[in-house]
Amino acid sequence: MGEELGRAVSDPDLESLGLKEEGLRDLFRMMALTRRADLEATALQRQGELAVYPPLAGQEAAQVGSAYALEESDWIFPSYRELGAAVVRGVDLVEYLHFYRATWHGGTYDATAHRFGYVSVPVGSQILHAVGYAMGAKLDGASLCTLAYFGDGATSEGDFHEGCNFAAVFHAPVIFFCQNNQWAISVPVSAQTVAPIWRKADAYGFPGVQVDGNDVLAVYQATREAAARARDEGIPTLIEAVTYRMGPHSTADDASRYRPASELETWKARDPIDRYRERLVRAGVADDGFFAEVEQEAGAFAARLRAGVIASEPRPVEEMFAWVFAELPEHLRRQRQEVLGD
Amino acid sequence: MTEVTMVKALNEALRDSLRDDARTLVLGEDIGKLGGVFRVTDGLQEAFGTDRVFDTPLAEAAIAGVSLGLALAGWHPVAEMQFDGFSYPALDQVISHIAKYRYRSRGRQSAPLVIRIPFAGGVGAAEHHSESPEAYYAHTAGLKVVVPSTPLDAYDLLRASIADPDPVIFFEPKSRYWSKEHGDLGANGDPLPIGKARVARRGTDWLRVRSRLLRRPRRTAPRSRSSTSGRSCRWTSTRSPRRSARPDGPSSCTKPR
Incomplete structure (x- = not known):
């Protein structure tokens, strides 16, 4: 995979994962559902049904592998491109997409029911919530960890550094999960930071791990280990999942203005879903029948999503x-009266 | 009846809140062993331990953002910003998240936390130590802004702020920290309602509204002013400033009762 992955965890031994065959297939299923939902959401924006949408195609392994590695009691604090993690957590995507339909702030799903926080757009800001929640859980003696998703661009934000430092000082059970998708809108990671992202953990005194973010099993393994360290020992971990955003930053972006087409082709050849399909076949865990079944399920999943989004109305005033x-x-009561006349 | 300074009144309010509600936490820079640069948190760590009263690294955005995370986990953090002029790194967390969490979550989650900020001038302080940033917060939906002007008020309002289900930005006028007042803390019994003004002196002819009684008592004695004018003046402390709901109305004014 080239120089950028010189040290990364990749291709773990299946036996070492502790996943049953059903779990291995489940990972594929969720990646496939994510890909189809993501394409559908992008299409819905093009058709005027969503205000904007940030596609995640290419990052399915990073998101599904990490979210799947957590326990249900663990909390996820996402940024704005984590539809794949939402799929793993069983969040209703129509409710999730209320944010992108601009009909609600943060989505209308119940974050507490899924332990999946609301869409957070100010870059890196949700990292501090994950740290605070982890500190609170630790004070309660609860055995859980929190995971904050963010991108390579967020590692330039103060909130990232402050969050890492607080987590280290307070021994908070947090996983800092960076999806290094190579681009922060138009700025490549080489212009974002000089030091490798995983190495920034050294500065705070906790482990940093670089993982092949297009290898769902490697991501799963690295996250499992980080979660155990967090819950059992109060040791945070920074995981850098090296992956690629195959689409634009958002549907309002034109990636052709800054990104060479050849780069996209290189990464398409590393598509995490194709790659995992081959791995499952090689291991004899899945056959054509399974893949056909998943394709059918993903089609129905996307159709329900489309119908649900189109049918969803603006929220009542x-x-x-x-x-x-x-x-x-009192002052809002007066404003309400002016608007509603009641 | 005892004489109490505002610093002591605030300290007692924190102490009583920590005692009455085991979910209350106090955090900030130098608020532990030192007791805060103004000594408002003096002795609290000793009394309640380092789990509930703790120093943080020097990072205001994190103090605010982590307080929100703690609140989402069911705690009631009372965070201190060391000075008005150092509170701005936290503005993004306060405006983008703390103020919005209840709304965003459709009432399922909230941010019952207090951010205390020593503020305003009148004490001969240098730059960044004498600012009045209350308007930034008062113009942000989802926040309550509280400004006490006397020690007894400070006690009641801080207790009410900590008990409040919504985030409260609590401004402490530095020039009044060492002002004294006779009375019994908490003698009012019920918590003060946030959002109601206090009538400092009754009058009938004209109304004077102040968001804080910052001038030295000698110069602000209502008696002298109203007697020299020969008319009766009502003096009002807004206690909780917010932006005017009506374009023709006075800003930061709640009708006195």
């Missing part, structure tokens, strides 16, 4: 006032 405060203060 009164909701604008509903949850600003626990109790509606």
Whole structure:
């Protein structure tokens, strides 16, 4: 995979993973559902049904492998490109896409039911919430960890560095999961930072791991190990999953203005779904029947998503006032009255 | 009835809140062993331990963002910003997340936390130590802004802020930290409602509204002003400034009751 992965964890031995065959197939299924949902969401934006959408195609292994490695009691704090992790957590994607339909802030799903935080757009800001939640859980003596997703660009933000430092100082059970997809909108990772991302962990005094982010099993293994370190010993881990954003930054972006076509072709050849399919076949864990079944399921999944998004209406106006405060203060009561006339 | 400074009143409010609610936490820079640069948290770590009263690394955005994470995990953090002029790195967390969490989550989650900020001038302080940033917060939906002006008020309002289900930005006027007042802390019984003004002195002819009574007591004694004018003046402390809901209305003003 080239120089960028000189040290990365890659191609782990199947036996060492502790996953049953069903789990191995499940990983493929979720990656396939993610890919189809992602394509559908992109199409929905092109057709005017979504305001904007940030495609994740190419990052399915990084997201599904890491989210799948956690326990249900662990919390995920996503950024804005984590539809694949939402699929693993069983979040209703129509509710998730309310954010991108611009009909609700953060999505209408119940974060507490899925232990999957709301879409967080200010880059890197959700990292601090993951650290604070982990500190709180530790104070309660709970055996859980939190995982914050962010990209290579976020490693330039102060929130990333402050979060890493707090987690180290307070021995907070956190996994800092960086999807290094090579581009922060138009700025390549080489112009973003000089030191390899995984090595930044050294500065805070906890382990940093670089993993082949297009190898779902390697991601799964690295995340399992990090989660165990976090829960059992209060040791945070920074995981750099080296992957690639095959699409634009968002549907409002034109990647052809800054990205050479040849680079995209190189990474298409490393497509994480194709690669895992071959691995499953090689291991004798899945056959054509299974893949046909998954394709059918993914088609139905995308069709439901499309129908659900198109049918979803803007939220009622009164909701604008509903949850600003626990109790509606007098000045908002007056504004509500002006708008609704009640 | 005892004489109490505002610093002591705030300290007692934190102490009583830590005692009454085991989910209350106090965090910030130098708030542990030192007791805060203004000594507002003096003795709290000793009394409640380092799990509930703890120093943080020197990073204001993290103090705010981590407080939100703690609140999402069911704790009630009371965070200190050391000075008004150092609170700005936390603004993104306060505006983009803390103020919005209840709304964003459709009421399923909230951020019941308090951020205390010593503020304003009048003490001969240098740059970054004498700022009045309350308007930034008062213009942000989802936040409550509280400014006490007397020690007894400070006690009642801080207790009410900590008990409040929504995030409160609590501004402590530095020039009043060492002002004294006679009275019994918490004698009011019920927590003060946030969002209501205090009538400092009753009057009938005209109304004077202040977001904080910052001038030295000698110069602000209502009696002298109203007696020299020959008219009756009502003095009001807003306690909780917010932006005006009506374009023609006075800013930061709640009708006195």
